[in-house]
Amino acid sequence: MRVLLVEDDTMIGESLRKGLRGEGFAVDWVQDGHDAERALELTEYALVLLDLGLPKKDGLVVLRGWRQRGITVPVLVLTARDSVPDRVKGLDSGADDYLVKPFDLTELLARMRALLRRQAGRARDLIEIGALRLDPVARTVEYRGQAIPLSAREFALLNALLETPDAVLSREQLEDRLYGWGEEVESNAIEVHVHNVRRKLNARLILTVRGVGYRLGDAS
Ligand code: CA
Numbered sequence: 001m002r003v004l005l006v007e008d009d010t011m012i013g014e015s016l017r018k019g020l021r022g023e024g025f026a027v028d029w030v031q032d033g034h035d036a037e038r039a040l041e042l043t044e045y046a047l048v049l050l051d052l053g054l055p056k057k058d059g060l061v062v063l064r065g066w067r068q069r070g071i072t073v074p075v076l077v078l079t080a081r082d083s084v085p086d087r088v089k090g091l092d093s094g095a096d097d098y099l100v101k102p103f104d105l106t107e108l109l110a111r112m113r114a115l116l117r118r119q120a121g122r123a124r125d126l127i128e129i130g131a132l133r134l135d136p137v138a139r140t141v142e143y144r145g146q147a148i149p150l151s152a153r154e155f156a157l158l159n160a161l162l163e164t165p166d167a168v169l170s171r172e173q174l175e176d177r178l179y180g181w182g183e184e185v186e187s188n189a190i191e192v193h194v195h196n197v198r199r200k201l202n203a204r205l206i207l208t209v210r211g212v213g214y215r216l217g218d219a220s
Pocket residue numbers: 007008009051052053054
């Protein structure tokens with residue numbers, strides 16, 4: 001799952017990027033309001049983490065612009081502005097949630113999950129299809145009642161396919177979900193992850209749609 005992190009504080013940005021990558025998110029990090037706007041024009045994100053006090057363009061102005069243009073990506077505002085009027089202004093500008101610095105990574109992750117769930121229209125975290133159960137919170141996969149150990153990328157691949165079980169996802173779309181900017185992607189990386197997931201679960205679980213991409217297959 002790919003997220004955009006907008007944060008001009010280098011120390012906070014670096015530690016958040018590291019923490020989120022450790023949880024299996026693909027993270028693109030930008031440090032000012034202009035780059036935030038550009039990133040959202042170029043790439044599709046599952047979620048945006050937005051600091052408000054930013055160089056070049058204030059976070060609230062950036063956010064209002066997105067909402068005026070009908071961009072509905074969930075936005076979680078991260079800021080030191082913790083007075084009630086500031087919070088109200090943030091939510092009125094189109095933020096989906098608000099976290100005051102300093103905060104705990106575990107709380108940030110819980111709020112991110114809640115927003116992603118709301119966006120997907122799911123009340124619960126668990127995704128169940130056929131004999132397959134994927135828990136995005138615990139980051140576990142069970143198949144036919146057995147726990148299946150997957151790497152962070154294999155998990156992200158399976159998660160992407162399970163979220164849109166009827167869609168065919170191209171290799172480029174999957175790379176976008178699994179990797180952030182500046183992360184080295186071998187040309188056959190997706191094929192390798194697909195191969196590993198098939199090997200660990202079932203050879204027919206992921207179908208290759210020739211010339212197009214991959215979709216979920218037989219999960220029974
Ligand atoms: Ca700032």
